Amino acid sequence: MLLLPLLLAGLVVLALGLVRLVGRPWLGRTILETETTSGKVFDALLMLAIALSVLAVVLESDPLLRQRWSATFLRLEWGFTLLFSLEYLLRLLVVAEPRRYATSFFGVVDLLAILPTYLGLLIGGGQLFLVVRVLRLLRVFRVLKLGAYLQEAELLWSALIAARRKITVFLLAMVTLVIVIGALMYVIEAGNDGFRSIPVGIYWACVTITTVGYGDVAPVTPLGRFMASVVMLIGYSIIAVPTGILSAEIGLSVLRPPEPTASASADSPSPQEQEPPRPVVCGDCRKNGHDTDALHCKYCGAGL
Amino acid sequence: MLLLPLLLAGLVVLALGLVRLVGRPWLGRTILETETTSGKVFDALLMLAIALSVLAVVLESDPLLRQRWSATFLRLEWGFTLLFSLEYLLRLLVVAEPRRYATSFFGVVDLLAILPTYLGLLIGGGQLFLVVRVLRLLRVFRVLKLGAYLQEAELLWSALIAARRKITVFLLAMVTLVIVIGALMYVIEAGNDGFRSIPVGIYWACVTITTVGYGDVAPVTPLGRFMASVVMLIGYSIIAVPTGILSAEIGLSVLRPPEPTASASADSPSPQEQEPPRPVVCGDCRKNGHDTDALHCKYCGAGL
Amino acid sequence: MLLLPLLLAGLVVLALGLVRLVGRPWLGRTILETETTSGKVFDALLMLAIALSVLAVVLESDPLLRQRWSATFLRLEWGFTLLFSLEYLLRLLVVAEPRRYATSFFGVVDLLAILPTYLGLLIGGGQLFLVVRVLRLLRVFRVLKLGAYLQEAELLWSALIAARRKITVFLLAMVTLVIVIGALMYVIEAGNDGFRSIPVGIYWACVTITTVGYGDVAPVTPLGRFMASVVMLIGYSIIAVPTGILSAEIGLSVLRPPEPTASASADSPSPQEQEPPRPVVCGDCRKNGHDTDALHCKYCGAGL
């Protein structure tokens, strides 16, 4: 209880001392940048530390391992927490706009990765939430060839966004279907102990229609098995829909021609995007939707 | 028994009173429209009531919950039924063409959502059919940005329609295949108690070929396992077909540009479909490959 | 034994009598054609008889049903066999080229559908092969709008043919992968009774990599489960390949533009296919592969 403020004060003093010792510019190059030599070493060590800390939390959950190595796990947990706390403080001190970092995605994740251990002192339990640390691994995208990978993620994400309405319609239809099928099977398999209630029937419908098929709940009556077969065959045809949607969307976003002048400076195409990529608007009739190779407006015939 | 006519009469009187009290125009704006303030409040409350009523039916099916809260469930069921009955009567009174509403999809669903409780009084049992209420949740499409979502559903549906013959061929081939494989496995796994009869074998073939794989019926002989492996590998290749069909169809329907002027009158484009669909050849330069909505040749600008 | 020749002779006499009684032209219109009134009635009854005969064979395999209704099943089997024998003889008598019919796909299937019952008299057993009758259901394609459906099947089939080399490569790689993984898991899960031998390991690899997942054989050691997780995640990415292949092939065959003049006579576009659809060959350098909208040969610059 009394230890906590002392600990935090010590960490702050240590962080301030480190900044004074090695200088803010050098620390900034090391912690924030990924291209300098010291930055690469720092990133590699950080990735390793994150991976090990996640591994420690995961392994600690095993009853046998926890019993045998409880002291080691406790030491590891506190070691990683103090290390990440120091890193968090240094980032806050080194970064240009501390508030912006603290409220950014990675800033919040960095904080969540150290909080559970401290809260564990006050409340007890809750070490489980240390699994949040795995989210820190997403930093790997920033360490590796940042731009390109984020661009790919961007592309996947924009395909999902473009298809979001189709996916919403699809998911709503699925939920409705799953509830109706679950209720139906509950009625059909009345005697079967597996289908105790409609919620269990819905769970079974989910397991079946997504082709997961645990088998912990399964029909045993002939009619139930017939119904299940129909659900599978029909359901399989339906479930092909999201794949089809995404294939089409990804196909479209891959097919869209890359800007012709961006080949040399592909990494930062932000300032030079004057010409709008796709929708060429006709100067005469203000309509768009023309092909990339169109010479004349396809609606009014004026030159584009 | 005697209660039912009394109850219904009371509801009708209440509905008529409500109409007289607040006025038909205001009720119409509230119940039928989705953009007015009162309409939005009404829709939100209705969605909530529908979701809660479905939840009540689903939870009531659980033996433990039913035993413990039977009185509460009964009250909830009657509460929701009376509420939905009142809403149904108000819709009938407010709508311009009551007969058309009563025979529309949502009109029938609204009726089916209240009937089981009343029938339960006469016959007993049958409360299960209250699950039909989940279909009322589809109203959410009308509450949220109606047009756009329905258009997406339309697109998915038209992709299914366009591929309906391929899907029919595929399903017929699947049914034939599944019966033959089921009979074969029944012969091979003769000693295995799981494969008691050909219907069970067909059920197994469905479970396997759709990759659901419960495991309640599984081959145990070496030959049976070899056959099953072949069925899986070959079957998996075959089952990729519907995904491929739908991907292609959705891709096509996404590629087709939406009609620019059809946004207002999207519902009935039937009478004006004289012009031949795709391959238009330019009269001047004899080129084709123009879009379906092109008025002028995109190469030479001549009218099409 | 002695019954069989008598039976067959009786059937032949009956068939010849029928032909003489109602006349060969009328029988031909009924049995062979699908558009005449009598042909439609005949086809509907035939489909029904085929479906019922398959149902009888399938239900007979159930031990309980067979015990209870053995006499009925025997009668049904002989009834359907005699009916189909008569139909087979009539087809042979009515058809223009009996030999060609007898060796065609449907001719062989029609014969296989009646043989097992007769062989059962001689040898005993073998009634199981009556399941072949399900193949007769494929006649439904000829009964329903024949051409269109066969065209769709043709399209699916040609997509499979076009992708046959990719599929061969894929299946060979899968077989190799599955054997290696099976052997690996056999070594890792040495103590687990489920993985008794490498063949069982291969069976497990098939079950896992196709995402069927029965669970009758499953890893229990931590290392085995880790390996299995890797196999699933990697394998899932690999198994997306056939879907991708087929999607692309079907997409291509759907995308191929229909002949511009064939809109009116879409059913028989055979005689009028002078202009080759895609590969426009340059008159100067004899190369093809030009885009549909190319004005000049992209290799030598000559006008196309």
Added chain:
Amino acid sequence: MLLLPLLLAGLVVLALGLVRLVGRPWLGRTILETETTSGKVFDALLMLAIALSVLAVVLESDPLLRQRWSATFLRLEWGFTLLFSLEYLLRLLVVAEPRRYATSFFGVVDLLAILPTYLGLLIGGGQLFLVVRVLRLLRVFRVLKLGAYLQEAELLWSALIAARRKITVFLLAMVTLVIVIGALMYVIEAGNDGFRSIPVGIYWACVTITTVGYGDVAPVTPLGRFMASVVMLIGYSIIAVPTGILSAEIGLSVLRPPEPTASASADSPSPQEQEPPRPVVCGDCRKNGHDTDALHCKYCGAGL
């Protein structure tokens, strides 16, 4: 121990004798070429021997078969090993550049296919690694119509390479997701003996999200089943992503026309890749969208 050098010396003498006896040119035609008569016979026998040797190793792993036929299996193993050793030596003697063959993919596989038996003499055990022999079956691609199949594999491989960054992003996201879900289910299903630790939870998440669904670990609490249903439905939508990625990539690579002149020298296109890949702009009319193999602008015919 002493036997091994003797055995190897004998093999070398035998190989040298064979080369002298039948002549190096004839041996080269037989072993290395696939079009000559003797080459075809040799390849067919080799494929058969490889398949049989793999079958022997696989069957030997079965406890019952091993007990009963142990002597036969030993003899088979040594027979195939000596045969393949002789073939390996002959290839080394006949090939133009022995060192290049020895370090090539097939050279290493050929060596790995014989090593375990010899090592078994020295160390004991390890016969299991003879399964490597299955990799020798990949030679079948060289025996069958070599070029075409390798081209298809090439195409699939290049589609995978083109999508490698998307797949990396996807796999990293999956690993993160699976760890978080696994930890969550470990907390939710605390009482369930199946979810003993977070690693087991992660294993369950993998099994569920890839729709394998063994059922050896399955949720039993209502909240756990609800979570599992959500994971399935959401996860299923996510897992459609790799299929979509690959479909798009394969679709693109199928759409790209094959190089017309590259059929003869398809193997080494490395030195001549000066020209920039896609977006070529015409110097005269400033248009782009030309194919990668276009020499002239397809709109105005000017050279590119």
